[in-house]
Amino acid sequence: MASSIRVRAVENNGVTSLKALVRHPMDSGFVKDSAGNVIPAHFIKVLTISHNGKNVFVANWGPAVSKDPFLECRFKGAKKGDELTISWIDNEGASDSTTATIA
Amino acid sequence: MNKPLLAIGISLALSVPLAAQGGPKEDFQEVYAKAQSTHQDAGNFQWTITSDRLKAAKSAADSGDHEKAMAMAKEALKLAEESVAQRKKQKEAWRQVAIGN
């Protein structure tokens, strides 16, 4: 199955710019379906970006983040050709991760 | 002619239609039915607010609030009539604003 994470990372003058789109329903647990039943909460709890085994970015998400979150961030210390690992874990215990090479 | 008698006679005659109308339920049915059929007559030019008022009228009637039901039905009728007028006017009015006619 295709990864839920699409990512692009570009390095310029020592700063790596990363953009990612993550496929996830991010249900808050407050919304009801058309039959009147609450759609259970289902959201990413933590998203992590790591480089050379070190976390460069950690996001503690929750029900306030909307569906298919888009993320953009910048960090120093990486260079072109390096590999990054982006991973997430949600409140149901499911997880996914992907790697990307910095362009 | 005896003026006072005439006056009484006229006022009696005028009051008869009111008496013949019967109770509030029948009034409501008449207005509601008229509002519905006028709303239908608007065809593709029906207004959402007319439907809202019709629904409100029906639910008020169902729960026994006859005053509100009648008020909603009357509003629905008025809105339906306006939407029919719109449909009729727009039959040709659109030509005035169309580009390339």
Add this chain to the structure above:
Amino acid sequence: MLKAKVILVALGAALAVPQALAGASPEEDRKESVEYFKQMFPDVPFEEFVNGQYALNEDRRKQWESMQDFPPYEFAVAEGQELFETPFANGKTYASCFENGGIGIRQNYPYFDTEKNEVITLELAINRCREANGEEPLKWKKGAIASISAYMASTSQGKPINIKVPDDPEALAAYQDGKKFYYSRRGQLNFSCASCHVQNPGKWIRADFLSPALGQPANFPVHRAKWGELGTLHRRFAGCNNNVRAEPLPAQSEEYRNLEYFLTYMSNGLPVVGPATRP
């Protein structure tokens, strides 16, 4: 006889046809329409009209451009491709129902079927394909049909819209019907499509920025931030009608198909950019 005809044609060409006599042809309508918008927005290059408000509002354009790296409809298009390529229970695929296997044909929709005497939109063709192959039709406004339509549109990126109104009285009637719908005021708020998109593009209506009619169908199906998902053109028609307190018509009803026919014809020559994002 021929001499008389030639003289008449020459006279006709020499005289400006008075409005009262002119049943202006669709092509004449379109040219006048393009001229109208060019005059209204002289700094917008013709192709840019397909970007609607982003061609007119700098701030919104910047936000949109920064989203283009990862447009929110990406997943839906991938899903759409999967749905498009998956065979039906009988083994056939959508490709069997369309010209060129359904690839790179979006710019030809909607078209007028002179045998059935009706406008065929892309979504209608998708569902007719399903029914012809023993499958249940999809819902019209969102979900799978929007994803499939989005995938098919993505294979036509950049192709110029090419709607035809054949010299056929039924086709012309459908076009005229769509044109009439477009310019007729409706709803308690008494607005026509033209009230906003012909008379007031470039202005704000509450928190929405109005786009001009020219180029609008090119970016459908559209991912609206408001919906959080893709929606078809008829979903938008229904939404707009509802906004002016006019009872929306059913998606893919004759009226909405005729409206789509007229509206898309007006955008002939502009590139397909669907699916796209909008607020």
